[in-house]
Amino acid sequence: MKIRDLEYFIELVKDKNFSVVADHFQVSQPTITMAINRLEEEYGTTFFIRDHVHHQITVTKVGQQYAQHVRMILRELAIARREIDHAKLNKIRFGLPPIIGNYYFPPLTPRLLRSNLIDKLEVTEEGSENLLQMLLRGELDMALLGSASPLQQPELSVKEFAQYPFHIIMSRDHQLAKKQDLQFADLKGQSFILPDTDFIHEKAFRRMCRLAHIRPKVIYRTNDIHIIKNMVAENLGISFLTELAITANDRLVDLALADPQQPVFHLSLAARHNEILSPAKEKLWELILDYGGKKN
Known part of the structure; x- marks a missing residue:
């Protein structure tokens, strides 16, 4: 044949x-x-x-x-x-979503340097959904992926190693800034400034809207989390972000939601199930999982 x-x-x-x-x-x-x-x-x-x-x-x-x-x-x-x-190039095609790349991955860099892995990485920055498809097509060797539910793909080896809740961020001057036990239904009528729809946040946000019977008022979307935070700090609206992307230096009020059955941001490492990892890829896989286990 x-x-x-x-x-x-x-x-x-x-x-x-x-x-x-x-x-x-x-x-x-x-x-x-x-x-x-x-x-x-x-x-x-x-x-x-x-x-x-x-x-x-x-x-x-x-x-x-x-x-x-x-x-x-x-x-x-x-x-x-x-x-x-x-x-033949001895490189690792690695997928990294923007939020994970900005807020989770940087502390890993010293370990990658010490392990002589940093020069082997060919990083592709895309949303998790796009990276997942690239991984399935064999265009990536490995990827860190975010998801709104546990990632289940029979063609992939997936190791989930962290979960982060979704929070509401707002200006310190916002009328709800000091509210206790905030529920999503309390946000009816508020102006939302959100990540673009190709972010994992969209699925979680829509789910919360359905559960709270809210038709959201979204006034702006962007793939730049820093722009979202700056607009929120100016009290132009509020946002719905994973806790992973929120830091103590943001000059914002960070409120957890009191709603039951909330979605969470699942963080996983994935590779094609039938790919035999090279020594460098194995070392990267183990390093990331080891760091994730110690961090969480």
């Missing part, structure tokens, strides 16, 4: 036209026909029904089933090719 035959097959399933597939790969139509014939002969079945009168082809049920396996095979081969090419 040739890999190219599988590529021809999956393209034919999509286009259902031998000429179009031949043009796509810049080969002759008989080349595509012979490749499909080889596959059908190897399995002793028919993947396509040819209607020569109407110049149409139909994918059989067996062909549809086989296509699911072929897509997975081609995807894994592409990932393997990227991993092999990248292994």
Whole structure:
């Protein structure tokens, strides 16, 4: 079986036209026909029904089933090719969301330097959702990920090592700044300044709004947490942030919520389940988990 035959097959399933597939790969139509014939002969079945009168082809049920396996095979081969090419560089493609990168990762830097790992890192800064997809596609070796619920992906090895509640931050001059036992329902009518919707905060925020039966008034969104804090400090609105992103130097009032069944910010380390980690990757994996265990 040739890999190219599988590529021809999956393209034919999509286009259902031998000429179009031949043009796509810049080969002759008989080349595509012979490749499909080889596959059908190897399995002793028919993947396509040819209607020569109407110049149409139909994918059989067996062909549809086989296509699911072929897509997975081609995807894994592409990932393997990227991993092999990248292994030659002795680098670690590492995903780091902005909040985790700004507020959790910096204290790890001295350990990375002492372990001779800092120069091996190729860091990609994206939201956790984007990094998760990159990890699944084999474009990253490892990533720190935030999630609003425990991260469950059968294709990944995931180690959750920290949880942080979501808090409300506001100006010291805000009317609710001294309120005891603040509940989310108390925030009805307030102006919110929030992280962009691709942050994990969005899922948690929407959940709290549903539970409190609030239609939120969001006046501004940004991916820059420092801008959010500065606007909140000027009493332009309040915000909903994970405790991880709140520090004692923020000049803000930080209030925990008294609501039951609150979502939390889950912090996890993840890598592809079937990737055999190099010594450097193993060292990074263990270092991060060791730091997380001691910190929490």
